[in-house]
Amino acid sequence: MRFFDTTLRDGEQTPGVSLEPHEKLQIAEKLSSIGVDVIEAGSAAASTGECEAIRLISDAGLSAECCTYVRAMQGDIDLAADYGADSVHLVIPVSDLHIQKKLRKTRSDVLTMAYDAVEYAKERGLIVELSGEDASRADPEFLLEVYRGGVERGADRLCFCDTVGLLTPEKTATLIPPLCIAPLSIHCHNDLGFALANTFAALKAGASCAHVTVNGLGERAGNTAFEELVMALEVLYNYRTSIVTGEIYHLSTLVSKLTGVALPVNKAIVGEMAFTHESGIHAHGVLREPSTYESVKPETIGRKRRIVLGKHSGSASVDAALHEMNYRPEEKQLKEIVKRIKVLGDEGKRITDTDLMAIADAVMAIECSPVLRMKQFTVVSGSNVIPTASVTLIVHNEEITSAATGTGPVDAAMEALRKSVADVADIRLEEYHVDAISGGTDALVDVTVRLSKDGKIITSRGARTDIIMASVEAVIAGMNRLLREENENRSKTPD
Ligand code: MN
Numbered sequence: 138m139r140f141f142d143t144t145l146r147d148g149e150q151t152p153g154v155s156l157e158p159h160e161k162l163q164i165a166e167k168l169s170s171i172g173v174d175v176i177e178a179g180s181a182a183a184s185t186g187e188c189e190a191i192r193l194i195s196d197a198g199l200s201a202e203c204c205t206y207v208r209a210m211q212g213d214i215d216l217a218a219d220y221g222a223d224s225v226h227l228v229i230p231v232s233d234l235h236i237q238k239k240l241r242k243t244r245s246d247v248l249t250m251a252y253d254a255v256e257y258a259k260e261r262g263l264i265v266e267l268s269g270e271d272a273s274r275a276d277p278e279f280l281l282e283v284y285r286g287g288v289e290r291g292a293d294r295l296c297f298c299d300t301v302g303l304l305t306p307e308k309t310a311t312l313i314p315p316l317c318i319a320p321l322s323i324h325c326h327n328d329l330g331f332a333l334a335n336t337f338a339a340l341k342a343g344a345s346c347a348h349v350t351v352n353g354l355g356e357r358a359g360n361t362a363f364e365e366l367v368m369a370l371e372v373l374y375n376y377r378t379s380i381v382t383g384e385i386y387h388l389s390t391l392v393s394k395l396t397g398v399a400l401p402v403n404k405a406i407v408g409e410m411a412f413t414h415e416s417g418i419h420a421h422g423v424l425r426e427p428s429t430y431e432s433v434k435p436e437t438i439g440r441k442r443r444i445v446l447g448k449h450s451g452s453a454s455v456d457a458a459l460h461e462m463n464y465r466p467e468e469k470q471l472k473e474i475v476k477r478i479k480v481l482g483d484e485g486k487r488i489t490d491t492d493l494m495a496i497a498d499a500v501m502a503i504e505c506s507p508v509l510r511m512k513q514f515t516v517v518s519g520s521n522v523i524p525t526a527s528v529t530l531i532v533h534n535e536e537i538t539s540a541a542t543g544t545g546p547v548d549a550a551m552e553a554l555r556k557s558v559a560d561v562a563d564i565r566l567e568e569y570h571v572d573a574i575s576g577g578t579d580a581l582v583d584v585t586v587r588l589s590k591d592g593k594i595i596t597s598r599g600a601r602t603d604i605i606m607a608s609v610e611a612v613i614a615g616m617n618r619l620l621r622e623e624n625e626n627r628s629k630t631p632d
Contacts, residue, residue: 148354158190169199180206181216195221209254224264232271259291268296302328306338313342324348417451448482491597
């Protein structure tokens with residue numbers, strides 16, 4: 138089977154999403170290298186930016202086919218051909234509802250439009266995927282007539298669009314087989330959460346290609362999610378796709394970053410919590426044997442399992458986390474540490490690595506003098522200024538002042554901090570996350586960061602009403618922990 142990815146067209150139609158041509162190219166390159174067969178790069182008629190993106194992608198020499206969305210209009214088809222697309226996704230409304238209410242035309246008008254467009258696109262040397270919009274509400278006989286005539290006039294492939302997500306797997310199983318008179322794609326929407334099930338049902342019924350989007354982006358509730366379809370086929374049906382699954386998470390985070398659409402934390406496969414365990418029983422289980430509570434191995438999609446600590450944690454996971462940080466608590470100390478974690482957890486807090494270390498230090502009476510302290514911090518931002526931050530840190534009793542600019546005040550602050558410790562260590566900010574704890578502009582802001590140094594990763598937090606100070610506090614706390622002597626004694630017992 139084949140994957141037709143429409144992240145850059147239907148996915149970009151997600152309300153509020155707009156990608157620049159170079160961002161589209163970046164995603165297209167990743168889609169091609171991960172093994173997607175067709176990339177719908179955009180809709181040439183939409184804007185000049187779209188045309189530029191199609192040109193960039195078609196010129197990039199990707200192994201994937203570069204497709205563009207067109208209506209049954211010569212002008213659209215000309216743009217597709219002129220900007221170098223290999224193929225067109227030629228979309229024709231086929232339900233009476235769309236034909237009469239949207240187009241204000243008749244079925245025979247639609248047949249003429251469709252056939253003329255197919256012929257014209259073939260004349261222009263394009264591969265044609267003739268697509269029936271709102272096919273799930275169309276008269277199946279009329280739909281077949283559209284497809285048959287289209288194929289006779291040279292359409293290479295067909296597509297069945299469940300435009301508003303009204304299919305069921307049962308309907309799909311009966312609707313699809315008679316339509317497979319040429320290679321057929323299935324294009325599903327997730328309005329009722331059935332996109333994946335319907336896509337799968339269509340593939341089983343004879344469709345040979347699935348239209349998908351990364352992270353399930355798309356109009357309204359989105360399209361069939363690429364990562365879910367690939368992993369469901371691989372894991373549940375033992376079907377080997379041509380996709381390099383180890384790159385899925387990277388692709389997903391790239392798309393999330395560039396589109397600005399955050400991943401729901403509990404999203405299948407790619408959500409933050411999809412491979413995170415907190416509860417004592419589950420964490421204990423996966424520490425002994427991952428398959429006890431994991432159906433997909435996180436490594437297969439390029440992720441790692443995470444055990445987080447909170448009020449559900451048991452002593453096994455707390456002990457495992459402490460061991461990783463070189464703490465060797467005695468049983469009594471471990472009990473006390475677990476107790477304090479549960480208290481924090483009950484307050485609704487996520488327990489970061491620095492929280493755990495602070496608790497362990499306190500319980501085990503380990504003295505920890507910070508490696509670095511902040512002496513001053515200034516940030517400037519506003520209209521007509523480049524956000525700039527300066528910071529003075531005392532590192533190993535030496536004063537270091539650094540300044541940096543950034544895309545915003547937080548970015549500038551992070552860069553200034555990184556620079557000031559650059560001589561001591563190469564510390565990088567891997568992840569940055571903000572939660573506002575209450576509703577107004579005076580809200581307490583909770584910033585969580587993931588920092589890394591030579592492959593060692595640490596999470597840390599800062600909570601303030603000032604978002605920049607919360608960020609600085611989180612980073613300094615994390616840096617202090619990363620800079621601690623690795624061979625220091627962490628099994629000291631209380632005096
Ligand atoms: Mn669609």
